[in-house]
Amino acid sequence: MKKCLNFPYTVIDSEIICEHKRARIDPTDISTVHNHDGYEIVLFLKGDVNLMVEPELFKMQPGDIFFVSPLVFHGVDLEDVSGYERIVINVQYEYLRNLGDAETDFSTLFRSTESANMNHLRIPVESIPKFVSIAKKLEEALHSNAYGHSILAKAYLAEFLLLSCKYSENVPPQKKSSTMPVAVAKVLEYVDKHLSDEITINAMSTELHYSSDHLSRAFSEATGDSLKHYINAKKIALAQKLLLENNSPYDVCFMVGYNNYSSFSRRFSNQIGVSPKQYQLSNRVS
Structure with a gap:
Protein backbone atom coordinates (compact mmCIF):
# COMPACT_ATOMS: atom_id res chain seq x y z
CA MET A 1 0.00 0.00 0.00
CA LYS A 2 1.17 3.50 -0.77
CA LYS A 3 2.24 5.41 2.32
CA CYS A 4 -0.02 8.44 2.71
CA LEU A 5 -0.39 9.83 6.21
CA ASN A 6 -3.42 12.04 5.73
CA PHE A 7 -5.98 12.29 8.50
CA PRO A 8 -7.79 8.94 8.28
CA TYR A 9 -11.22 10.07 9.51
CA THR A 10 -13.91 10.99 6.97
CA VAL A 11 -17.29 12.54 7.70
CA ILE A 12 -20.17 11.25 5.57
CA ASP A 13 -21.81 14.60 4.84
CA SER A 14 -24.91 13.27 3.04
CA GLU A 15 -27.54 10.83 4.26
CA ILE A 16 -26.73 8.48 1.39
CA ILE A 17 -23.86 8.46 -1.11
CA CYS A 18 -23.80 5.98 -3.99
CA GLU A 19 -21.07 5.89 -6.63
CA HIS A 20 -20.35 3.44 -9.43
CA LYS A 21 -16.62 3.98 -9.78
CA ARG A 22 -15.06 2.92 -13.06
CA ALA A 23 -12.38 5.53 -13.68
CA ARG A 24 -8.72 4.66 -13.90
CA ILE A 25 -6.84 5.34 -10.68
CA ASP A 26 -3.40 6.85 -10.54
CA PRO A 27 -1.09 5.26 -7.95
CA THR A 28 -0.73 8.65 -6.24
CA ASP A 29 -4.50 8.60 -5.52
CA ILE A 30 -4.33 5.48 -3.36
CA SER A 31 -5.01 6.38 0.27
CA THR A 32 -3.89 4.81 3.48
CA VAL A 33 -6.26 2.97 5.82
CA HIS A 34 -9.08 5.23 6.97
CA ASN A 35 -12.49 5.16 8.61
CA HIS A 36 -15.87 6.90 8.35
CA ASP A 37 -18.46 8.08 10.83
CA GLY A 38 -21.13 6.00 9.04
CA TYR A 39 -21.63 2.70 7.24
CA GLU A 40 -19.91 1.69 4.00
CA ILE A 41 -20.85 -0.97 1.44
CA VAL A 42 -18.36 -2.01 -1.25
CA LEU A 43 -19.56 -4.21 -4.13
CA PHE A 44 -16.49 -5.34 -6.06
CA LEU A 45 -16.93 -5.76 -9.82
CA LYS A 46 -13.51 -5.90 -11.46
CA GLY A 47 -9.80 -5.48 -10.87
CA ASP A 48 -6.79 -6.87 -9.07
CA VAL A 49 -7.38 -5.59 -5.56
CA ASN A 50 -6.72 -6.50 -1.94
CA LEU A 51 -9.08 -5.02 0.65
CA MET A 52 -7.97 -4.53 4.23
CA VAL A 53 -10.70 -4.45 6.88
CA GLU A 54 -8.94 -4.68 10.20
CA PRO A 55 -7.56 -7.13 11.08
CA GLU A 56 -7.96 -9.05 7.78
CA LEU A 57 -6.66 -8.62 4.23
CA PHE A 58 -8.78 -10.12 1.44
CA LYS A 59 -8.14 -10.80 -2.24
CA MET A 60 -11.34 -9.49 -3.82
CA GLN A 61 -13.35 -11.38 -6.42
CA PRO A 62 -16.25 -10.16 -8.60
CA GLY A 63 -19.43 -10.35 -6.54
CA ASP A 64 -17.76 -9.76 -3.19
CA ILE A 65 -19.75 -7.36 -1.01
CA PHE A 66 -18.18 -5.95 2.14
CA PHE A 67 -20.34 -4.25 4.76
CA VAL A 68 -18.11 -2.10 6.98
CA SER A 69 -19.33 -0.63 10.27
CA PRO A 70 -18.68 2.97 11.41
CA LEU A 71 -15.19 3.88 12.62
CA VAL A 72 -13.65 0.59 11.41
CA PHE A 73 -10.35 1.10 9.62
CA HIS A 74 -10.10 -0.19 6.06
CA GLY A 75 -8.25 0.47 2.82
CA VAL A 76 -7.30 -1.00 -0.55
CA ASP A 77 -4.07 -2.27 -2.07
CA LEU A 78 -4.26 -2.20 -5.89
CA GLU A 79 -2.04 -4.61 -7.76
CA ASP A 80 -3.33 -3.12 -11.05
CA VAL A 81 -4.55 0.49 -10.96
CA SER A 82 -6.06 0.43 -14.45
CA GLY A 83 -9.19 -1.70 -14.02
CA TYR A 84 -10.62 -1.21 -10.54
CA GLU A 85 -14.43 -1.12 -10.77
CA ARG A 86 -16.75 -1.13 -7.78
CA ILE A 87 -19.92 0.30 -6.32
CA VAL A 88 -19.53 2.17 -3.04
CA ILE A 89 -22.49 3.15 -0.86
CA ASN A 90 -22.11 5.25 2.29
CA VAL A 91 -24.95 5.75 4.76
CA GLN A 92 -25.03 8.01 7.79
CA TYR A 93 -25.36 6.21 11.13
CA GLU A 94 -28.69 7.72 12.14
CA TYR A 95 -30.18 7.35 8.65
CA LEU A 96 -29.58 3.60 8.60
CA ARG A 97 -30.81 3.32 12.16
CA ASN A 98 -34.13 4.90 11.16
CA LEU A 99 -34.46 3.13 7.80
CA GLY A 100 -35.74 -0.15 9.22
CA ASP A 101 -38.45 -0.92 11.74
CA ALA A 102 -38.98 -3.10 14.81
CA GLU A 103 -38.65 -6.23 12.69
CA THR A 104 -35.90 -5.03 10.33
CA ASP A 105 -32.56 -3.94 11.74
CA PHE A 106 -30.32 -3.27 8.75
CA SER A 107 -27.28 -2.79 10.99
CA THR A 108 -27.13 -6.59 11.40
CA LEU A 109 -25.84 -6.73 7.83
CA PHE A 110 -22.68 -5.01 9.00
CA ARG A 111 -21.58 -7.70 11.41
CA SER A 112 -21.19 -11.46 11.29
CA THR A 113 -20.51 -14.43 13.53
CA GLU A 114 -16.80 -13.90 12.84
CA SER A 115 -16.66 -10.12 13.17
CA ALA A 116 -18.61 -7.46 15.05
CA ASN A 117 -17.30 -4.83 12.62
CA MET A 118 -17.71 -6.33 9.16
CA ASN A 119 -19.69 -8.77 7.03
CA HIS A 120 -18.56 -10.34 3.76
CA LEU A 121 -20.91 -11.89 1.21
CA ARG A 122 -20.07 -13.40 -2.15
CA ILE A 123 -22.86 -12.91 -4.67
CA PRO A 124 -23.13 -15.41 -7.56
CA VAL A 125 -21.90 -13.86 -10.81
CA GLU A 126 -25.33 -14.24 -12.46
CA SER A 127 -26.92 -12.17 -9.65
CA ILE A 128 -24.48 -9.24 -9.76
CA PRO A 129 -26.57 -7.34 -12.41
CA LYS A 130 -29.50 -7.18 -9.95
CA PHE A 131 -27.39 -5.29 -7.43
CA VAL A 132 -25.82 -3.07 -10.10
CA SER A 133 -29.27 -2.17 -11.46
CA ILE A 134 -30.58 -1.14 -8.04
CA ALA A 135 -27.42 0.85 -7.29
CA LYS A 136 -27.75 2.67 -10.63
CA LYS A 137 -31.34 3.66 -9.79
CA LEU A 138 -30.21 4.77 -6.34
CA GLU A 139 -27.42 6.91 -7.79
CA GLU A 140 -29.78 8.48 -10.33
CA ALA A 141 -32.34 9.30 -7.63
CA LEU A 142 -29.68 10.91 -5.46
CA HIS A 143 -28.63 13.19 -8.32
CA SER A 144 -32.18 14.05 -9.38
CA ASN A 145 -34.18 17.14 -8.52
CA ALA A 146 -37.48 15.54 -9.46
CA TYR A 147 -40.37 15.56 -7.03
CA GLY A 148 -40.02 12.70 -4.53
CA HIS A 149 -36.42 11.83 -5.47
CA SER A 150 -35.36 11.46 -1.82
CA ILE A 151 -38.21 9.00 -1.20
CA LEU A 152 -37.14 7.01 -4.25
CA ALA A 153 -33.54 6.98 -3.02
CA LYS A 154 -34.65 5.68 0.36
CA ALA A 155 -36.68 2.95 -1.33
CA TYR A 156 -33.79 1.87 -3.57
CA LEU A 157 -31.39 1.75 -0.62
CA ALA A 158 -33.88 -0.39 1.30
CA GLU A 159 -34.26 -2.66 -1.75
CA PHE A 160 -30.48 -3.07 -2.05
CA LEU A 161 -30.19 -3.92 1.64
CA LEU A 162 -33.14 -6.32 1.58
CA LEU A 163 -31.68 -8.14 -1.41
CA SER A 164 -28.40 -8.35 0.50
CA CYS A 165 -30.23 -9.80 3.49
CA LYS A 166 -31.76 -12.45 1.23
CA TYR A 167 -28.33 -13.55 0.04
CA SER A 168 -26.96 -13.32 3.58
CA GLU A 169 -29.53 -15.93 4.61
CA ASN A 170 -29.08 -18.21 1.59
CA VAL A 171 -25.36 -17.97 0.85
CA PRO A 172 -22.98 -19.68 3.30
CA PRO A 173 -20.68 -17.26 5.16
CA GLN A 174 -17.30 -16.88 3.49
CA LYS A 175 -14.48 -18.79 5.11
CA LYS A 176 -11.60 -16.65 6.28
CA SER A 177 -8.99 -16.32 3.57
CA SER A 178 -6.95 -13.46 4.95
CA THR A 179 -3.54 -12.79 3.44
CA MET A 180 -2.53 -10.38 6.21
CA PRO A 181 1.10 -11.02 7.28
Whole structure:
Protein backbone atom coordinates (compact mmCIF):
# COMPACT_ATOMS: atom_id res chain seq x y z
CA MET A 1 0.00 0.00 0.00
CA LYS A 2 1.17 3.50 -0.77
CA LYS A 3 2.24 5.41 2.32
CA CYS A 4 -0.02 8.44 2.71
CA LEU A 5 -0.39 9.83 6.21
CA ASN A 6 -3.42 12.04 5.73
CA PHE A 7 -5.98 12.29 8.50
CA PRO A 8 -7.79 8.94 8.28
CA TYR A 9 -11.22 10.07 9.51
CA THR A 10 -13.91 10.99 6.97
CA VAL A 11 -17.29 12.54 7.70
CA ILE A 12 -20.17 11.25 5.57
CA ASP A 13 -21.81 14.60 4.84
CA SER A 14 -24.91 13.27 3.04
CA GLU A 15 -27.54 10.83 4.26
CA ILE A 16 -26.73 8.48 1.39
CA ILE A 17 -23.86 8.46 -1.11
CA CYS A 18 -23.80 5.98 -3.99
CA GLU A 19 -21.07 5.89 -6.63
CA HIS A 20 -20.35 3.44 -9.43
CA LYS A 21 -16.62 3.98 -9.78
CA ARG A 22 -15.06 2.92 -13.06
CA ALA A 23 -12.38 5.53 -13.68
CA ARG A 24 -8.72 4.66 -13.90
CA ILE A 25 -6.84 5.34 -10.68
CA ASP A 26 -3.40 6.85 -10.54
CA PRO A 27 -1.09 5.26 -7.95
CA THR A 28 -0.73 8.65 -6.24
CA ASP A 29 -4.50 8.60 -5.52
CA ILE A 30 -4.33 5.48 -3.36
CA SER A 31 -5.01 6.38 0.27
CA THR A 32 -3.89 4.81 3.48
CA VAL A 33 -6.26 2.97 5.82
CA HIS A 34 -9.08 5.23 6.97
CA ASN A 35 -12.49 5.16 8.61
CA HIS A 36 -15.87 6.90 8.35
CA ASP A 37 -18.46 8.08 10.83
CA GLY A 38 -21.13 6.00 9.04
CA TYR A 39 -21.63 2.70 7.24
CA GLU A 40 -19.91 1.69 4.00
CA ILE A 41 -20.85 -0.97 1.44
CA VAL A 42 -18.36 -2.01 -1.25
CA LEU A 43 -19.56 -4.21 -4.13
CA PHE A 44 -16.49 -5.34 -6.06
CA LEU A 45 -16.93 -5.76 -9.82
CA LYS A 46 -13.51 -5.90 -11.46
CA GLY A 47 -9.80 -5.48 -10.87
CA ASP A 48 -6.79 -6.87 -9.07
CA VAL A 49 -7.38 -5.59 -5.56
CA ASN A 50 -6.72 -6.50 -1.94
CA LEU A 51 -9.08 -5.02 0.65
CA MET A 52 -7.97 -4.53 4.23
CA VAL A 53 -10.70 -4.45 6.88
CA GLU A 54 -8.94 -4.68 10.20
CA PRO A 55 -7.56 -7.13 11.08
CA GLU A 56 -7.96 -9.05 7.78
CA LEU A 57 -6.66 -8.62 4.23
CA PHE A 58 -8.78 -10.12 1.44
CA LYS A 59 -8.14 -10.80 -2.24
CA MET A 60 -11.34 -9.49 -3.82
CA GLN A 61 -13.35 -11.38 -6.42
CA PRO A 62 -16.25 -10.16 -8.60
CA GLY A 63 -19.43 -10.35 -6.54
CA ASP A 64 -17.76 -9.76 -3.19
CA ILE A 65 -19.75 -7.36 -1.01
CA PHE A 66 -18.18 -5.95 2.14
CA PHE A 67 -20.34 -4.25 4.76
CA VAL A 68 -18.11 -2.10 6.98
CA SER A 69 -19.33 -0.63 10.27
CA PRO A 70 -18.68 2.97 11.41
CA LEU A 71 -15.19 3.88 12.62
CA VAL A 72 -13.65 0.59 11.41
CA PHE A 73 -10.35 1.10 9.62
CA HIS A 74 -10.10 -0.19 6.06
CA GLY A 75 -8.25 0.47 2.82
CA VAL A 76 -7.30 -1.00 -0.55
CA ASP A 77 -4.07 -2.27 -2.07
CA LEU A 78 -4.26 -2.20 -5.89
CA GLU A 79 -2.04 -4.61 -7.76
CA ASP A 80 -3.33 -3.12 -11.05
CA VAL A 81 -4.55 0.49 -10.96
CA SER A 82 -6.06 0.43 -14.45
CA GLY A 83 -9.19 -1.70 -14.02
CA TYR A 84 -10.62 -1.21 -10.54
CA GLU A 85 -14.43 -1.12 -10.77
CA ARG A 86 -16.75 -1.13 -7.78
CA ILE A 87 -19.92 0.30 -6.32
CA VAL A 88 -19.53 2.17 -3.04
CA ILE A 89 -22.49 3.15 -0.86
CA ASN A 90 -22.11 5.25 2.29
CA VAL A 91 -24.95 5.75 4.76
CA GLN A 92 -25.03 8.01 7.79
CA TYR A 93 -25.36 6.21 11.13
CA GLU A 94 -28.69 7.72 12.14
CA TYR A 95 -30.18 7.35 8.65
CA LEU A 96 -29.58 3.60 8.60
CA ARG A 97 -30.81 3.32 12.16
CA ASN A 98 -34.13 4.90 11.16
CA LEU A 99 -34.46 3.13 7.80
CA GLY A 100 -35.74 -0.15 9.22
CA ASP A 101 -38.45 -0.92 11.74
CA ALA A 102 -38.98 -3.10 14.81
CA GLU A 103 -38.65 -6.23 12.69
CA THR A 104 -35.90 -5.03 10.33
CA ASP A 105 -32.56 -3.94 11.74
CA PHE A 106 -30.32 -3.27 8.75
CA SER A 107 -27.28 -2.79 10.99
CA THR A 108 -27.13 -6.59 11.40
CA LEU A 109 -25.84 -6.73 7.83
CA PHE A 110 -22.68 -5.01 9.00
CA ARG A 111 -21.58 -7.70 11.41
CA SER A 112 -21.19 -11.46 11.29
CA THR A 113 -20.51 -14.43 13.53
CA GLU A 114 -16.80 -13.90 12.84
CA SER A 115 -16.66 -10.12 13.17
CA ALA A 116 -18.61 -7.46 15.05
CA ASN A 117 -17.30 -4.83 12.62
CA MET A 118 -17.71 -6.33 9.16
CA ASN A 119 -19.69 -8.77 7.03
CA HIS A 120 -18.56 -10.34 3.76
CA LEU A 121 -20.91 -11.89 1.21
CA ARG A 122 -20.07 -13.40 -2.15
CA ILE A 123 -22.86 -12.91 -4.67
CA PRO A 124 -23.13 -15.41 -7.56
CA VAL A 125 -21.90 -13.86 -10.81
CA GLU A 126 -25.33 -14.24 -12.46
CA SER A 127 -26.92 -12.17 -9.65
CA ILE A 128 -24.48 -9.24 -9.76
CA PRO A 129 -26.57 -7.34 -12.41
CA LYS A 130 -29.50 -7.18 -9.95
CA PHE A 131 -27.39 -5.29 -7.43
CA VAL A 132 -25.82 -3.07 -10.10
CA SER A 133 -29.27 -2.17 -11.46
CA ILE A 134 -30.58 -1.14 -8.04
CA ALA A 135 -27.42 0.85 -7.29
CA LYS A 136 -27.75 2.67 -10.63
CA LYS A 137 -31.34 3.66 -9.79
CA LEU A 138 -30.21 4.77 -6.34
CA GLU A 139 -27.42 6.91 -7.79
CA GLU A 140 -29.78 8.48 -10.33
CA ALA A 141 -32.34 9.30 -7.63
CA LEU A 142 -29.68 10.91 -5.46
CA HIS A 143 -28.63 13.19 -8.32
CA SER A 144 -32.18 14.05 -9.38
CA ASN A 145 -34.18 17.14 -8.52
CA ALA A 146 -37.48 15.54 -9.46
CA TYR A 147 -40.37 15.56 -7.03
CA GLY A 148 -40.02 12.70 -4.53
CA HIS A 149 -36.42 11.83 -5.47
CA SER A 150 -35.36 11.46 -1.82
CA ILE A 151 -38.21 9.00 -1.20
CA LEU A 152 -37.14 7.01 -4.25
CA ALA A 153 -33.54 6.98 -3.02
CA LYS A 154 -34.65 5.68 0.36
CA ALA A 155 -36.68 2.95 -1.33
CA TYR A 156 -33.79 1.87 -3.57
CA LEU A 157 -31.39 1.75 -0.62
CA ALA A 158 -33.88 -0.39 1.30
CA GLU A 159 -34.26 -2.66 -1.75
CA PHE A 160 -30.48 -3.07 -2.05
CA LEU A 161 -30.19 -3.92 1.64
CA LEU A 162 -33.14 -6.32 1.58
CA LEU A 163 -31.68 -8.14 -1.41
CA SER A 164 -28.40 -8.35 0.50
CA CYS A 165 -30.23 -9.80 3.49
CA LYS A 166 -31.76 -12.45 1.23
CA TYR A 167 -28.33 -13.55 0.04
CA SER A 168 -26.96 -13.32 3.58
CA GLU A 169 -29.53 -15.93 4.61
CA ASN A 170 -29.08 -18.21 1.59
CA VAL A 171 -25.36 -17.97 0.85
CA PRO A 172 -22.98 -19.68 3.30
CA PRO A 173 -20.68 -17.26 5.16
CA GLN A 174 -17.30 -16.88 3.49
CA LYS A 175 -14.48 -18.79 5.11
CA LYS A 176 -11.60 -16.65 6.28
CA SER A 177 -8.99 -16.32 3.57
CA SER A 178 -6.95 -13.46 4.95
CA THR A 179 -3.54 -12.79 3.44
CA MET A 180 -2.53 -10.38 6.21
CA PRO A 181 1.10 -11.02 7.28
CA VAL A 182 1.27 -12.80 10.64
CA ALA A 183 3.29 -10.07 12.32
CA VAL A 184 0.84 -7.37 11.23
CA ALA A 185 -2.18 -9.41 12.34
CA LYS A 186 -0.54 -9.74 15.76
CA VAL A 187 0.05 -5.98 15.87
CA LEU A 188 -3.61 -5.26 15.09
CA GLU A 189 -4.72 -7.70 17.78
CA TYR A 190 -2.30 -6.19 20.30
CA VAL A 191 -3.46 -2.63 19.60
CA ASP A 192 -7.12 -3.60 20.02
CA LYS A 193 -6.35 -5.37 23.30
CA HIS A 194 -4.37 -2.46 24.74
CA LEU A 195 -6.28 0.60 23.46
CA SER A 196 -7.03 1.70 27.01
CA ASP A 197 -3.33 1.61 27.90
CA GLU A 198 -0.38 3.75 26.93
CA ILE A 199 0.96 1.76 23.95
CA THR A 200 4.62 1.89 23.05
CA ILE A 201 6.17 0.12 20.08
CA ASN A 202 9.03 -1.14 22.25
CA ALA A 203 6.66 -2.80 24.73
CA MET A 204 4.68 -4.28 21.84
CA SER A 205 7.80 -5.67 20.18
CA THR A 206 8.91 -7.29 23.44
CA GLU A 207 5.57 -9.02 23.97
CA LEU A 208 5.23 -10.12 20.34
CA HIS A 209 8.89 -11.22 20.04
CA TYR A 210 9.71 -9.11 17.00
CA SER A 211 12.11 -6.20 16.72
CA SER A 212 10.47 -2.78 16.77
CA ASP A 213 12.03 -1.98 13.37
CA HIS A 214 10.55 -5.15 11.86
CA LEU A 215 7.07 -4.44 13.24
CA SER A 216 7.10 -0.83 12.03
CA ARG A 217 8.35 -1.78 8.57
CA ALA A 218 5.95 -4.73 8.14
CA PHE A 219 2.99 -2.66 9.30
CA SER A 220 3.77 0.22 6.96
CA GLU A 221 4.22 -2.12 3.98
CA ALA A 222 0.91 -3.90 4.65
CA THR A 223 -1.29 -0.90 5.46
CA GLY A 224 0.38 2.20 4.03
CA ASP A 225 0.28 3.80 7.48
CA SER A 226 2.92 4.28 10.15
CA LEU A 227 2.37 2.18 13.26
CA LYS A 228 2.54 5.18 15.59
CA HIS A 229 0.03 7.10 13.47
CA TYR A 230 -2.33 4.10 13.38
CA ILE A 231 -2.21 3.62 17.16
CA ASN A 232 -3.18 7.24 17.75
CA ALA A 233 -5.93 7.07 15.10
CA LYS A 234 -7.37 3.94 16.74
CA LYS A 235 -7.40 5.62 20.14
CA ILE A 236 -9.25 8.61 18.73
CA ALA A 237 -11.80 6.30 17.04
CA LEU A 238 -12.42 4.64 20.43
CA ALA A 239 -12.71 8.10 21.99
CA GLN A 240 -15.43 8.96 19.47
CA LYS A 241 -17.46 5.92 20.51
CA LEU A 242 -17.02 6.70 24.20
CA LEU A 243 -18.04 10.34 23.69
CA LEU A 244 -21.19 9.22 21.86
CA GLU A 245 -21.97 7.07 24.91
CA ASN A 246 -22.01 10.33 26.93
CA ASN A 247 -18.79 9.80 28.86
CA SER A 248 -17.21 13.11 29.80
CA PRO A 249 -14.37 14.25 27.53
CA TYR A 250 -12.03 14.38 30.55
CA ASP A 251 -12.83 10.77 31.51
CA VAL A 252 -12.49 9.62 27.89
CA CYS A 253 -8.95 11.03 27.79
CA PHE A 254 -7.83 8.50 30.41
CA MET A 255 -10.10 5.73 29.13
CA VAL A 256 -8.12 5.68 25.85
CA GLY A 257 -4.70 5.71 27.48
CA TYR A 258 -3.75 9.38 27.44
CA ASN A 259 -2.44 10.90 30.68
CA ASN A 260 -2.74 14.54 29.65
CA TYR A 261 -6.03 16.12 28.59
CA SER A 262 -4.40 18.90 26.57
CA SER A 263 -2.46 16.38 24.48
CA PHE A 264 -5.59 14.27 23.99
CA SER A 265 -7.75 17.23 23.01
CA ARG A 266 -5.13 18.51 20.56
CA ARG A 267 -4.74 15.07 18.95
CA PHE A 268 -8.53 14.65 18.74
CA SER A 269 -9.02 18.09 17.19
CA ASN A 270 -6.27 17.51 14.62
CA GLN A 271 -7.80 14.21 13.50
CA ILE A 272 -11.53 14.96 13.72
CA GLY A 273 -11.57 18.70 13.11
CA VAL A 274 -13.37 19.70 16.32
CA SER A 275 -12.64 19.39 20.03
CA PRO A 276 -13.90 16.36 22.00
CA LYS A 277 -16.57 18.49 23.67
CA GLN A 278 -17.75 20.00 20.37
CA TYR A 279 -17.88 16.52 18.81
CA GLN A 280 -19.95 15.19 21.69
CA LEU A 281 -22.41 18.08 21.61
CA SER A 282 -22.93 17.94 17.83
CA ASN A 283 -23.31 14.16 17.67
CA ARG A 284 -25.13 13.35 20.88
CA VAL A 285 -27.51 10.41 20.39
CA SER A 286 -30.87 10.95 22.07
